[in-house]
Amino acid sequence: MEIVYVYVKKRSEFGKQCNFSDRQAELSIDIAPNPQLTEQFVIQDPVDRGIQCSYDMSEHEVNTERFEMETRGINHVEGGWPKDVNPQELEQTIRFRKKVEKDENYINAIMQLGYVMEHCIKQNNAIDIYGEYFDEEDVVEVSDEVLSAKTINVFRDPHEIKRTATHLSWHPDANRKLAVAYSCLDFQRADVNMSYDSFIWDLENPNAPELTLKPSSPLVTLEYNPKDSHVLIGGCYNGQIACWDTRKGSLVAELSTIEFSHRDPVFGALWLQSKTGTECFSASTDGQVMWWDIRKINEPTEVLIMDISRKGVLENALGAIALEFEPTMPTKFMVGTEQGVVISCNRKAKTIAEKIVCTFSGHHGPIYALQRNPFYPKNFLTVGDWTARIWSEESRESCIMWTKYHMAYITDGAWSPQRPAVFFTTKMDGTVDIWDFVFKQSDPALSLKVCDEPLFSLKVQDNGCFLACGSRLGTATLLEVSPGLCTLQRNEKNAVSSFFERETRREKILEARHREMRLKEKGKTEVKDEEAEGEIKVNQEQMLAQTEEEFFDIINTEIRRKEIALKKALKKDIEDLEGGEEEEEEGEEEEGEGEREGGGEEGEGYKGEEEAEEKAKE
Structure with missing residues (x-):
């Protein structure tokens, strides 16, 4: 930080510096008397002049330049440290103290400063620093305005x-x-x-x-x-x-x-x-x-x-x-x-x-x-x-x-x-x-x-x-x-500190409660998922059993249908076979008639007989 002080007044207002020294007398100017001026001098006689025993005074007022007052103070936190040492860094201050304590002049300086410190301590003890100079009733609360x-x-x-x-x-x-x-x-x-x-x-x-x-x-x-x-x-x-x-x-x-x-x-x-x-x-x-x-x-x-x-x-x-x-x-x-x-x-x-x-x-x-x-x-x-x-x-x-x-x-x-x-x-x-x-x-x-x-x-x-x-x-x-x-209001720091701590504690409690509720919801969701999975498995088994039962029902129905169709076909074949025998007898009669008529279909008669026998075997 660069310390700069700006002069507000002009240099001419400070006045010229006076340098005094011993030197011989000098004649700056010599005015000779003028006889013509003495001839013009007129003596006034008598002279009337009023004399007052007090000073002449008059009332007047002027507009003066406004003077603004400013109060300045210094907040001295800690000093005496070199420029390369930061007082806020703990390691640097400890290192610098150890270095100074090893110096030979350190003990002599402490001994010399001890007398001054003792005088200040005695002076401080002579004054009651806890004395109440102002009553609390006179203090005006700023918050009232x-x-x-x-x-x-x-x-x-x-x-x-x-x-x-x-x-x-x-x-x-x-x-x-x-x-x-x-x-x-x-x-x-x-x-x-x-x-x-x-x-x-x-x-x-x-x-x-x-x-x-x-x-x-x-x-x-x-x-x-x-x-x-x-x-x-x-x-x-x-x-x-x-x-x-x-x-x-x-x-x-x-x-x-x-x-x-x-x-x-x-x-x-x-x-x-x-x-x-x-x-x-x-x-x-x-x-x-x-x-x-x-x-x-x-x-x-x-x-x-x-x-x-x-x-x-x-x-x-x-x-x-x-x-x-x-x-x-x-x-x-x-x-x-x-x-x-x-x-x-x-x-x-x-x-x-x-x-x-x-x-x-x-x-x-x-x-x-x-x-x-x-x-x-x-x-x-x-x-x-x-x-x-x-x-x-x-x-x-x-x-x-x-x-x-x-x-x-x-x-x-x-x-x-x-x-x-x-x-x-x-x-x-x-x-x-x-x-x-x-x-x-x-x-x-x-x-x-x-x-x-x-x-x-x-x-x-x-x-x-x-x-x-x-x-x-x-x-x-x-x-x-x-x-x-x-x-800064009275007890404001304590009030704000307790306010922040209380609200932080409340938010922590709410966060823990929300976290617990989320875990419960998560557990319920998992249980519901397991139950849903169990129901799905049961439903799958039921569907599988039902499908299997329907499949076998279809198979059995088809088998019964084929058996019925076979019985019908067999019954029909028997009926056809019986009808064939009757036709054979009729054929024999017709054959005899045909032979007698001079021509007959002998091969066809035998062929029909063979087909009837094969159907009967089947």
């Missing part, structure tokens, strides 16, 4: 062709500047003459931007570096990652090559917690998360594909829209996707399957905002479709709290950095909703109509008093909320 918000400034896109203010970022040090990324997110509807510029605005000068950022493609996201306020990282519509240094001007300082960049617009880009402060990562709807180092930004240092099947196939990857990174958990990050699924990842894992830890499903559409609670990082907020949901990492199957379904689409959301129970959401109808679930869960504590066009982006200042929201026509509106929404 009416919640409100007012518009402070409006920053409009200076170009004629208006674009959507897609992302906002506050200056990390003084919060006196606001970086706004402008882009047209309508697919293939961007005007040919549309500008690619994004701007950095000074809060006290809404008429013109302080600095213009000129990317090669419109910016979808833009973020200040928390360690170096002069450096910004931006994600472009064509998938490239751009880096600016405000000390070098408006042009891009570093730009990733398009061959190794994203294939879709970069919707999320965040800085990582590192020693150098030059590492960041980005996410895009092409289903990839890439890590970058701005010192060598030509290609990413690492790539992770958002494939929840853990196979690393880019065709099955989910498009990433929202990113979340908490510096207190440097190895974990979360990704919100187009399919309404939140993916929790671990960067330090070795394999792709281990890097994707778990998923949270609950939204019907894309997740536009994803942020952990600054006081309780295990709980995080998601915004998508028509609801905002609060989740717990311990309950993965369902969220612990959600808002009602609104008539308008919710586009963005963020937690308050000062109050753990307050979060903000923006909607397509131009409304900002401020929720305080300790006060009310069913409806927002305050709804403010900011503009007539849809709101797309939201960013809250570190002090929680100011928030900026960007609209579809490129208007960034700065709002100031009442002290009741940005001042």
Whole structure:
């Protein structure tokens, strides 16, 4: 962090420096007396002159310049560490302490500081630090006042062709500047003459931007570096990652090559917690998360594909829209996707399957905002479709709290950095909703109509008093909320902690109950399937027996029919045989007559006799 103090007064108002030295007397000018002037002198006698014993006074008033007072304070957490040692890293601090303790001057320095410390301890013991100087009755509860918000400034896109203010970022040090990324997110509807510029605005000068950022493609996201306020990282519509240094001007300082960049617009880009402060990562709807180092930004240092099947196939990857990174958990990050699924990842894992830890499903559409609670990082907020949901990492199957379904689409959301129970959401109808679930869960504590066009982006200042929201026509509106929404309430942390624990425990009980019911249903289904299989087997056996019985019935019927036909044929043959004998006798008589007549058919008579004998045998 670079410490800079800007002098407001002009140099001429400080006065010229006086340099005194010993030197000889010098005659600057010598005016000689003029005798002609003495002749013009007239003595006035007598002289009348009024004398008053008091001073002359008169009443007047002027318009003075307004003097604005500002109270500044320093939150001293821990100091005395070298620049290469991060106080938040436990291993680095332990290693540095061991190194210092081995130094020879360490004991001497401790002995010298011991006397000073002893004096401070005695002085501290002489004062009652537990003394009650103010009665509790005099304390005014902030929650008693009416919640409100007012518009402070409006920053409009200076170009004629208006674009959507897609992302906002506050200056990390003084919060006196606001970086706004402008882009047209309508697919293939961007005007040919549309500008690619994004701007950095000074809060006290809404008429013109302080600095213009000129990317090669419109910016979808833009973020200040928390360690170096002069450096910004931006994600472009064509998938490239751009880096600016405000000390070098408006042009891009570093730009990733398009061959190794994203294939879709970069919707999320965040800085990582590192020693150098030059590492960041980005996410895009092409289903990839890439890590970058701005010192060598030509290609990413690492790539992770958002494939929840853990196979690393880019065709099955989910498009990433929202990113979340908490510096207190440097190895974990979360990704919100187009399919309404939140993916929790671990960067330090070795394999792709281990890097994707778990998923949270609950939204019907894309997740536009994803942020952990600054006081309780295990709980995080998601915004998508028509609801905002609060989740717990311990309950993965369902969220612990959600808002009602609104008539308008919710586009963005963020937690308050000062109050753990307050979060903000923006909607397509131009409304900002401020929720305080300790006060009310069913409806927002305050709804403010900011503009007539849809709101797309939201960013809250570190002090929680100011928030900026960007609209579809490129208007960034700065709002100031009442002290009741940005001042920590009494016992609010304990109330919110117990609230999260209670709701998480309730969801766990419900999940266990649902799991038990599903197992019971599964068991019943299996029993029903077994019974159905048994019935099918019984039915099959019955059908087989019935079919076999019908088959044998048909066979027996056919046998009986053939026997009856045979008996009929035999009976007929016998009758024919008896009729043949009678005919034979008649034939013999006719033969005798024929012989007597001189001609007879002797062969035919014998042939008929033979046929009759064969039929009788059969």
